[in-house]
Amino acid sequence: MSDALLSDLAADVGEQVMVVRQPIFDRGKSVWGYELLSSPPPQGHSEQVAALEDLISFQKEKLSSLGIEFSTDKKLLLNMSGYNHLNSYDFSGYLGDIVFGFSNTAASSEHGSFFVSNMHEQGGSVAIDNDLDESVFDSLMDKCDIVKVSLEGKMPSDIVNIRRKLKNYEGKLLATDVSSWEAFEGTRALGFKIFQGSFFSLPLIEEDAGLQVASVSKLQLIRELNNPGCDMEELASIIASDVSLSYRILKYINSVAFGLKREIKSIQQAVALLGLNELKHWATVVVMTDLDSTPKGEELAYMALQRGRFLSQLAGTIEQCQLAPETMFMLGLFSKLDALLSYPMDKALDGIALDEAIKAGLCGERNEYGNCLRMLEAVETGKWEVANAILKRYGFSVPKAATQYLQASSWAARQLPSMKSQ
Structure with missing residues (x-):
């Protein structure tokens, strides 16, 4: 992608698409990494980016403007749903700080399965949604490093059942849409390793506790x-x-x-x-x-x-x-x-x-x-x-x-x- 086109894309995002940085926390409430949340582009503007390397450069550029410089101790969770560049072969430049996240549409495609397999073989990191079609999830689970479990619309008993089904999974469990400190503590007690959601922006108030x-x-x-x-x-x-x-x-x-x-x-x-x-x-x-x-x-x-x-x-x-x-x-x-x-x-x-x-x-x-x-x-x-x-x-x-x-x-x-x- 040319510098001019990348500049046009940056202007497009800056002028028409809201870009929100969402932190992902570990069990000790330290920042494990970030994900970019973007509003849908206006009608007539494409969400597609020409090549995988351009997508990554583009997202890192946005995160840099938001104060995030990446190294191997901070990850960028990159959502691959909606992108048509899953036929990449060379992942050597993305094995340190990028985690590729897959939702149902991308993971179910032939290119998606190929991408996950190649990334796994080369030592890269992949995250998949727990809500994938069962056959797709079963075929990819052993090749991924993170399973994302959304808490939205689920009862605590639902999360317990999901955790039970994943009891033999050896990778990290990421709880998303964690909207309260109670939900954070509950999923943490169930063995989840990383957490994303609005919980951290709420006051953590202990009963009868005063100000320090x-x-x-x-x-x-x-x-x-x-x-x-x-x-x-x-x-x-x-x-x-x-x-x-x-x-x-x-x-x-x-x-x-x-x-x-x-x-x-x-x-x-x-x-x-x-x-x-x-x-x-x-x-x-x-x-x-x-x-x-x-x-x-x-x-x-x-x-x-x-x-x-x-x-x-x-x-x-x-x-x-x-x-x-x-x-x-x-x-x-x-x-x-x-x-x-x-x-x-x-x-x-x-x-x-x-x-x-x-x-x-x-x-x-x-x-x-x-x-x-x-x-x-x-x-x-x-x-x-x-x-x-x-x-x-x-x-x-x-x-x-x-x-x-x-x-x-x-x-x-x-x-x-x-x-x-x-």
């Missing part, structure tokens, strides 16, 4: 930073009182991601240059990204930043949207506060100076802010019709919003490294 000491102090910082009565002198004092926060704010403000032309050497200088509200804003962002330092927390911080940026860009683009971009950024940013703290949202928001309507939306009320969050959740889980229905209220659509979504994803990926303490 470190989280209490950080939440108090967020409250103080968003206090309308906080003046420049007090803001400088608040930030300077926390050595780690001071370091990370200065590191971020002086980073390439922030884009200032001269070095800022003190919090007082930052206040004078950026202004009170601007520094409050970015100090809040820096504190939010430091609430959970686990791999799960890093994914949540990325989501919070990406959501905030995307909503603020939409607010600045859609004429029918009367919500201020700054307000929409904070809505997206705070939408993962409960998950980052493992604490109920209503309690986490207590004492934070946000508009009551925003707080209500964050706590699940179906107001205008809550609808924006439901649109985000629909995008992140591939419920494109739901996302479109909400966007249409503002005269917008998923294809029209795709550019802002990819830009927001790329922006969030660039910001995070500059905000870390190390």
